[in-house]
Amino acid sequence: MSYVGQYEEQRNAHYLGRGYVHFTPPLLPTGGVNTEAYGRLWGDNWPATPDVPGQLHLPAGRFVGNARGLSVQPTLRQLTTSAWDTRGNALVESVSASLTLYGHGAANLADALHGLRSQRHAVQPTVERINTSSAGIDAGGMLFTRRLIDTSKPVTVTPSWATWTEGTHWQRQAFGVQLLAGFNGPLNSYINISYTPDGGAESIDAFTDMALELGIVYTGINVVDGRPLRMALYRARPALDGALAPLDDGIGAITLNFAVAPVAAPGRPAEWLRVTRGNYPIN
Numbered sequence: 344m345s346y347v348g349q350y351e352e353q354r355n356a357h358y359l360g361r362g363y364v365h366f367t368p369p370l371l372p373t374g375g376v377n378t379e380a381y382g383r384l385w386g387d388n389w390p391a392t393p394d395v396p397g398q399l400h401l402p403a404g405r406f407v408g409n410a411r412g413l414s415v416q417p418t419l420r421q422l423t424t425s426a427w428d429t430r431g432n433a434l435v436e437s438v439s440a441s442l443t444l445y446g447h448g449a450a451n452l453a454d455a456l457h458g459l460r461s462q463r464h465a466v467q468p469t470v471e472r473i474n475t476s477s478a479g480i481d482a483g484g485m486l487f488t489r490r491l492i493d494t495s496k497p498v499t500v501t502p503s504w505a506t507w508t509e510g511t512h513w514q515r516q517a518f519g520v521q522l523l524a525g526f527n528g529p530l531n532s533y534i535n536i537s538y539t540p541d542g543g544a545e546s547i548d549a550f551t552d553m554a555l556e557l558g559i560v561y562t563g564i565n566v567v568d569g570r571p572l573r574m575a576l577y578r579a580r581p582a583l584d585g586a587l588a589p590l591d592d593g594i595g596a597i598t599l600n601f602a603v604a605p606v607a608a609p610g611r612p613a614e615w616l617r618v619t620r621g622n623y624p625i626n
Contacts, residue, residue: 364559367559368402369401380557401560419434419436438603442599442601444599451597457551458547466493468496471535471536474532476529482524486520487518488520493539493542494515494516500537559574574617576601578615
């Protein structure tokens, strides 16, 4: 036997869980897919106008990882209107969003830093020359190489004025050569470092894409009632107003703040996001 309020109780359960996040090419202000944005992830075959008139739909996206939560905060402005005016008097001035990611992959860091990600796969040995003319460096100092070193491959360090031995004068590190003994470089001296670069290393040149814009799709399952949920933000731009700690003394997370822009497809009002929730089966 049912009781008063049973329907609403079953369909208004508490929400609990973590979501999955995908970044996609964003929509154009007119509702089509912006194929020029977000690194041209999926080619240029997406329509520049809504593929179904009156319906907004983000394209396929890159899996970013799990997230602790996605929060959306609108800023409204109340207009002064007549008491006889039945129209709404609130205007949406801006919409912001915040997302906390657990994944620290290079692609996520590139998005967080408006950066350009690159990866080199060539693993041919290389030689770098470091000029040390009249340089004085104490023990513990580092000679940084341009690329990360594959420490499993041979590494040699050859000063122009002396003979050094690994383990006595220097030791290899992934990011260069650490000095075990200090030195004073003679005039016109140099050090040659021969090594094999780490072929899987990735680098990010930060703040090179200040116009970065993307779409966000946040999906998850409410563990309380098993109901699916999806939130889609059509146009989001990282705000670059938070700190980033590459290494910390605890498990870190990347917090991204976004400025959300609207989409106004033909025949539809301005839209910033859409929330879709699954329904219960009817018993």
